[in-house]
Amino acid sequence: MKKILLIEDEEIMIDLLQKKLIREGYKVSVARDGEKGLKAMKEARPDLVLLDIIMPKMGGLEVMEEMAKDQELSKIPVIVVSNSGQPVELDRAQKLGAKDWLVKTEFDPQEVINKVARQIGK
Amino acid sequence: MAVAKGKKERIRRGEEDKVSILLEDLASLESYARDLFSFLPLPVCLISAIGIILDANPSFEELSGYRLEEIIGKPAEEVFDKGRLGEISKQTLEKGFVRAEELSIFTKNKKEILGSASATLRKTEEGEIVGYFLGFFNLAGIKKREKELRETQVALANILEDVEEARAKAEEEKNKTGAIIINLTDGILVFGEEDKLSLMNPLAEKFFDIKARDLIDRPISELSTFPTLKPLIKVLTEEVGEIFRKEVSLKKDLTLEMSAVPVLRKKERIGNLIILHDITREKLVEKMKTEFVSLAAHQLRTPLSAIKWTLKMLLDGDLGKITEEQRDFITKTYQSNERMITLINNLLDITRIEEGRYIYKPALTEFEPIVQFVVDSCKGEAERKKIKIEFRKPKKKSRRAMLDIEKIRLAVENLLDNAIKYTQAGGRVIVSLKNTPKEIELSVKDSGVGIPKDQQGRVFAKFFRGANVIRMATEGTGLGLFITKNIIEAHGGRIWFESEEGKGTTFYLALPIKEEFEGFLREF
Incomplete structure (x- = not known):
């Protein structure tokens, strides 16, 4: 069973994504800010990270900067879940190694599943 | 004897x-x-x-x-x-x-x-x-002559008196004007003959941190040696035109709106009047407003996304089976939510336009496939409304242009959306692409309701909606054409339209092909 770490601070998004991903047969763990996310990453070694950008304590982009410094963590594929979808932001995420991104208002949950499956399979 | x-x-x-x-x-x-x-x-x-x-x-x-x-x-x-x-x-x-x-x-x-x-x-x-x-x-x-002479003398004296009075009046008027100019809350500069500075009021002195007496009677060319005047002189000498208005940022905390008005005497230009209006506060308020809208829009997007995703999962049956009635309501709610998302996205686009960070990545691209994509994606909606869409392509393939694909697609989408939205069932929309030597021209012609003549001047204004369409369609934010115009102009292109109420509207946009676009960028 593939492990996904969801780093997201919005309760309802956590609920929805968790539910959807579990239904699709993934094992999901959740971190509610960037700091906790990094810690969870080191402990749980997920197959994929779903990463929000704007979060308390440490934002998604900073999380990716930290990941890039760690040889092991830098190998974990990241899909950015962005709220704003601003080009500047997406561009930066891409440069930091994000495999894919989705803008919350523009995608629906099924597309998230499709993108996840494209990265790590079912 | x-x-x-x-x-x-x-x-x-x-x-x-x-x-x-x-x-x-x-x-x-x-x-x-x-x-x-x-x-x-x-x-x-x-x-x-x-x-x-x-x-x-x-x-x-x-x-x-x-x-x-x-x-x-x-x-x-x-x-x-x-x-x-x-x-x-x-x-x-x-x-x-x-x-x-x-x-x-x-x-x-x-x-x-x-x-x-x-x-x-x-x-x-x-x-x-x-x-x-x-x-x-x-x-x-x-x-008699003496009498005439005396009369003439009196008349002359009267005239002299009148002249004196007129002079006094003129003097008073001059003082009044002078006082007005001195106390004006706008900075004033007047350039007279040979572009020499002939007047500068105290506020203008304050703006530029210089004394008028050091500058009076000096030609424009010499004035640029004063560092504080440089930005102004640059605009004045490089930008031609009869009357124009421009924002000039002098210092970090001083933005002026500069208006240049030619001073005419009997149609002959005898100088230039420069009015400097301090808009620092307005700019600040505008920036705050933009930031506020941006923040609010971002904050709104999160709950809207949550609603969207929740409804979608409900509709997909991820959260259990739902009845047909429930499905119906949820579908409608989903659509309302989508409209809200569109509105928020538009607002965000506008704040980006106003912050000057909208056009993001132009790439050398063909225009036709973008138009084709939009036409195809609009076909469903058009069929539903029983409107025929026709796409007329040029025989010769168009040259490529520097385009931000996403933005150009949005611009074309806005035009087509409007054409379909404001045309009644049975009508038609003709999209044509045409090559001109330096541009690619797109026209979107509809047989719709048209734009009332008295409102045509405001078509591209933010939040503009035709009086005749407000009644007709509840949808529409009044932001589409504003955004479209900004996108096209940021590409160095032009947008215009022809419209007759009750007969239809044709929107045109012209995008420069590659060489021209580079020329346009160089101008900046």
Whole structure:
């Protein structure tokens, strides 16, 4: 069973994504800010990270900067879940190694599943 | 005797000759005097010692209106002012003459003429007083002229007074204008002949942190040596045009809106008036507003996403089976939510446009596939509304242009959305692409409701919605065309339209092909 770490601070998004991903047969763990996310990453070694950008304590982009410094963590594929979808932001995420991104208002949950499956399979 | 007689005779004859010569001389003298008397332009009459007119010359006849035969024998006091004449007569008889005494004459038709009289006594050879000559100098003309002169003088004095008054008024007006200019809450610069600075008000001095006296009468070209003036001079000398308005950022905390207005006298340009309006506060408020909208929009997106995803999962059956009625309601809610998301996205686009960070990544691209994509994606909606869409492509493939694909797609989408939205069932929309030497031109022609003539000037304004469509479709934010125009202009392109209410609208947009776009960028 593939492990996904969801780093997201919005309760309802956590609920929805968790539910959807579990239904699709993934094992999901959740971190509610960037700091906790990094810690969870080191402990749980997920197959994929779903990463929000704007979060308390440490934002998604900073999380990716930290990941890039760690040889092991830098190998974990990241899909950015962005709220704003601003080009500047997406561009930066891409440069930091994000495999894919989705803008919350523009995608629906099924597309998230499709993108996840494209990265790590079912 | 005979000799004596002869001598006597000779003498006598000599005497006779002398007498005859004398007589002749006398006769000719008399005729001379008479001629002179007749010819004299000065009216003269001879008055006897007891005051009877004995003779008068033609000038006197003319002046008095009496003929000679009427006047001879007439008492002089009937013709002249009695009192004055008595005085003159008395003096003349005593002294022998008078010079330039005032005297009035009454003409035959009872007109009084004021004049100056001179008189001289006339005696016989024996010293017997015959009377006196009276010469009359008509002063009426002179008096009249004098009167006119006095009137002219008065008029002149009046005019001078008026001029003085006008000058005082002008002075006052000038002071008033000066006070207005000095106290104006806008900075003023006036460039006169040869682009020399002729006026600068204190506020302008403050803006540029310089003293007007250091600059007055200096031409524009010299002014750029003052560092604070540089940004202004740059705009002034590089940007031509009759009347224009531009924002100039002078310092970090000072933004001015500069308006240049030509000063005309009888259609001839005699200078330039530069008005500098401090818009620092407005800019700050605008920035705060933009930031607020941006923040609010971002904050709104999160709950909207949550709603969207929740509804989607409900509809997908991820959260359990739902009834048809529930599905119906949820579908409608989902659509409402989508509209809200579109509105928020539009607002975000606008704040980006206003922050000047909208066009993000232009790439060398063909325009046609973008249009094709949009036409295809609109077909479903058009079919649902029973509207025919036609896409007319040029025979020759268009050259490529530097385009931000996402943004251009949005621009074309907005035009097509509008065409479909505001055309009734059974109508048609024709999308055509055309190549011109330097541009690719797209037109979107509909047979829709059109834009009311009185509103056509505001079509591209933010939140504009035609009065005739507000009633028709509840959807629409009034932001689409504003965004579209900004996208097209950021690409160096142009957008315009033709419309007639009730017949339809055609929107055109022209995008420069590659070389032109680079030229456009260089201008920045």
